[in-house]
Amino acid sequence: MFSLRIVLFSLLVAAVTCEDLDFPPGFQFGAASAAYQVEGGWNASDKGENIWDRFVHEKPHIIADHSTGDVACDSYRLWRRDIEMASDLGLHFYRMSIAWSRLLPNGFANKISEDGLNYYNNLIDGLLEKGIQPMVTLYHWDLPQRLQDLGGWTNPLIVDWFGDYARVVFSHFGDRVKSWITINEPSSICDIGHGSEIMAPGWQDPDNAVYLCNKYVLLSHAKAYRIYEAEFKAKYQGELSLANHLMWYEPFSPEDEELAETAREYIVS
Numbered sequence: 214m215f216s217l218r219i220v221l222f223s224l225l226v227a228a229v230t231c232e233d234l235d236f237p238p239g240f241q242f243g244a245a246s247a248a249y250q251v252e253g254g255w256n257a258s259d260k261g262e263n264i265w266d267r268f269v270h271e272k273p274h275i276i277a278d279h280s281t282g283d284v285a286c287d288s289y290r291l292w293r294r295d296i297e298m299a300s301d302l303g304l305h306f307y308r309m310s311i312a313w314s315r316l317l318p319n320g321f322a323n324k325i326s327e328d329g330l331n332y333y334n335n336l337i338d339g340l341l342e343k344g345i346q347p348m349v350t351l352y353h354w355d356l357p358q359r360l361q362d363l364g365g366w367t368n369p370l371i372v373d374w375f376g377d378y379a380r381v382v383f384s385h386f387g388d389r390v391k392s393w394i395t396i397n398e399p400s401s402i403c404d405i406g407h408g409s410e411i412m413a414p415g416w417q418d419p420d421n422a423v424y425l426c427n428k429y430v431l432l433s434h435a436k437a438y439r440i441y442e443a444e445f446k447a448k449y450q451g452e453l454s455l456a457n458h459l460m461w462y463e464p465f466s467p468e469d470e471e472l473a474e475t476a477r478e479y480i481v482s
């Protein structure tokens with residue numbers, strides 16, 4: 214027992230003195246959320262309905278305990294407390310998403326919600342006051358229902374709708390936000406959301422909608438990227454990317470090698 218203690222103690226000393234365990238300079242700690250996961254306030258002020266609102270209200274059986282994001286973490290009301298917690302945790306950055314239909318209630322850029330603008334301005338300013346960099350996702354799965362009714366991600370026009378939305382976001386928040394993610398996980402949005410019933414919009418059309426969606430989601434990312442590059446980059450010097458959901462496939466047996474390669478190529482978005 215005694216010797217075991219000594220060994221453990223030595224290991225501990227070795228561990229805490231080992232320089233290799235230090236995080237490199239500039240390493241940043243952060244936390245991440247998505248609007249639908251945390252905001253609640255699903256019908257607050259003039260916010261428009263989105264596809265997750267519709268999905269959980271119309272198909273409560275999809276969620277095991279029938280819970281919804283109607284209130285969620287109530288971050289629409291409790292954002293000041295969120296910022297305090299992020300600060301207490303010592304976060305360097307906080308990744309959050311903007312709810313498209315909170316900013317543009319009908320999905321289109323011809324009507325901007327004042328309350329939506331205020332909410333995100335307060336959140337961004339509050340984070341920066343605590344020295345926490347906001348990293349903002351434009352689209353984390355919550356398409357305005359109005360746009361879904363027009364075909365959503367399978368309608369080629371969405372590339373322009375998303376571009377218009379992105380321009381509104383960049384022009385209002387780009388002075389303070391320097392890290393942007395255009396779209397979170399195209400493969401989840403398209404392969405799951407359009408090929409199965411388990412995620413909004415639950416389209417279940419694996420032969421057609423999935424492919425159209427993947428195409429127009431990627432073109433929408435490109436559109437937003439080019440808009441930032443042409444209209445905002447020189448002024449604001451921010452960076453943009455998308456967040457991929459990556460998977461890797463290994464063949465079960467040598468005959469499955471080609472299949473595995475097809476799967477790897479397919480999942481790349």
Ligand SMILES: *[C@@H]1O[C@H](CO)[C@@H](O)[C@H](O)[C@H]1NC(C)=O
Nearest residue numbers: 254255256257258281283284
């Ligand atoms: C908002 O939704 C809640 C249910 O989550 C409902 O009780 C309330 O009446 C709704 N408010 C408005 C203004 O529609």
